[in-house]
Amino acid sequence: MRKIYLFFLLLCTQFFFAQFTENDIKFWVGTGSKKAYFIVDFNDNNTPKSYAWGYRFDTDNLNMEDMINAIVAADSKIEVDIPTGFLSTINYNHHTSSIDDYWISWSGPSAENMTWNQGVGYTMLVDGNWYGVAYGMDNMYSPPSTPVPAYNSDWYTSSQITNWIGTGNNQSLVVIDFGTDNTTGNANSFVFGIKYNGNITAEQALQLIKSQASYLSFTTTNNQVSDLSLNTFSGTGNWKLYKGNDLSSWQKKADLSQIELNNNSWLGLSFGERRPFTPTEASNATLSVASVNKKLSFNIYPNPTSDFIQIETTENLKEINIYSSLGQKVMTSQEKKINVKSLNAGVYWMEIKTKNGSTVHKIVKK
Numbered sequence: 001m002r003k004i005y006l007f008f009l010l011l012c013t014q015f016f017f018a019q020f021t022e023n024d025i026k027f028w029v030g031t032g033s034k035k036a037y038f039i040v041d042f043n044d045n046n047t048p049k050s051y052a053w054g055y056r057f058d059t060d061n062l063n064m065e066d067m068i069n070a071i072v073a074a075d076s077k078i079e080v081d082i083p084t085g086f087l088s089t090i091n092y093n094h095h096t097s098s099i100d101d102y103w104i105s106w107s108g109p110s111a112e113n114m115t116w117n118q119g120v121g122y123t124m125l126v127d128g129n130w131y132g133v134a135y136g137m138d139n140m141y142s143p144p145s146t147p148v149p150a151y152n153s154d155w156y157t158s159s160q161i162t163n164w165i166g167t168g169n170n171q172s173l174v175v176i177d178f179g180t181d182n183t184t185g186n187a188n189s190f191v192f193g194i195k196y197n198g199n200i201t202a203e204q205a206l207q208l209i210k211s212q213a214s215y216l217s218f219t220t221t222n223n224q225v226s227d228l229s230l231n232t233f234s235g236t237g238n239w240k241l242y243k244g245n246d247l248s249s250w251q252k253k254a255d256l257s258q259i260e261l262n263n264n265s266w267l268g269l270s271f272g273e274r275r276p277f278t279p280t281e282a283s284n285a286t287l288s289v290a291s292v293n294k295k296l297s298f299n300i301y302p303n304p305t306s307d308f309i310q311i312e313t314t315e316n317l318k319e320i321n322i323y324s325s326l327g328q329k330v331m332t333s334q335e336k337k338i339n340v341k342s343l344n345a346g347v348y349w350m351e352i353k354t355k356n357g358s359t360v361h362k363i364v365k366k
Contacts, residue, residue, distance in 0.1 A: 004155045013213040019146070020111055025054040026149040026277075029074045031344055034059035036125050038067055039111065039132035039145035042095040047252040048275075051092070052111075052147035056344070057125065064105065064120035064131050077153050077248050083348045085121025087133055097135050106132045114143045132238070148275065153246035158264070161193035162281060165212045168197035170263035173274040174205055175247075177269065178233045185349065185362030188233060191279035200223060202241070202259035202267050215284050223255035230282060235271035242268030242275060250275045298352060304364035311336045315354040323349045340365055 022037065034057050039049040055067045065082055072078045081088040087103040087342070097103070097108070108114035108121055111130045117123040132144035158173055177189040192209050200208070203220060210216045219227040225239040242250040243259050244266045252275075253259050261267055268276035299312035313336075320338065321329040330343065343365045350361045 020052065022054065025052055027057060028054040029071050030056040032056045033345070034058060034127040037130045038071060038132070039144040039147045040090060040092065041134040042097065043135045043139050044095060048148045049147045051150040052148040053150050055328060062125045064123045067125060068120060068167050075152060082120060085117045091208050093106040094164065094251065101136050103142050104135045106134065146225065153248040155247050156191065156338055158193060160281065164193045164195050166195040166208050168195045170197060171195045171329050172205065172261045172265050172267065174209060174267045175279050175303065176228065176230060177271065177276040178235055179272040179274060184360065185358055186360050189277045189279040190230060190282035192282050198260045199260050202256045202261065205261055205267055220256065223257045228269065229366045231284060238271060240270045244269065246269065247278065294310060298359065298361070300361055300363065305340060306366040307341055308341055309338045310365060311352065318353045318355060321351040323351065
């Protein structure tokens, strides 16, 4: 019976791990036609404790250390020390490691099928393979646990806020994420900037926003957000709570009583399992865009594409912007036929602006 139970437990563990795939990765580093995937499991008491990045490359004879160094160069929140080809320490936001224990390195054909390797400086990259490191000899027989997609702290900063709510010497951002609309591909995440003196609780922060933004409404029950709406967006139940200092450092919190904001700290609320994602500044106008989008009609083809994107519409186009999966603008046009040959393969977001509003569409470059 014990053997059957252990086998069932292992099977379930692998099943849930297998749910994290390439499509879940949000933070890609490098360019090229080849791909590798990197997981760091800190095995600490923080939630989350394990993160994943994607790496694109073309050069041969690259190893894990090359991939890690490229990720470090792209993310200012990561510090590593690899003195002799073996990972010594890695720090990421509030996650820290020391030389009191060891990092075990892993690799394999999939996230749920990795084994020990020869060390980050001696393990060569193979196109399509997964690589990982997990901290602690106590976990030497356990590969990196199921990760969350790493975010970049630069995807949104307080300097992008144009209208602050409240007054005071301290400031915080409040990100409210309703999840992605699978019909349009819109990541419906919105942010408010607030100013105050001293420290305030999470509920006080929401009340401050509500006092000056009538389009925000929320209800709390037993220290949980049970209902929240922003103009045309709403969610009842299942609101997850987070605190951090930027998009890359969210830590999940059990209830509102665990969150107190001080200068430069962030509050996050997510309707679903995703940590609050790259937001748009909230305003009555931006939150009403969903109702405008319903009136706009576009036919975009071919999608996926390798050469051109054609837009068919009776609308008068003002501007078309194409953004990478990291939120970086990579192309601007006023034409209905756009040459995208120069773009790397991957997922992009096309923002179409007309005199009647704007809409965002997901496109795939082959």
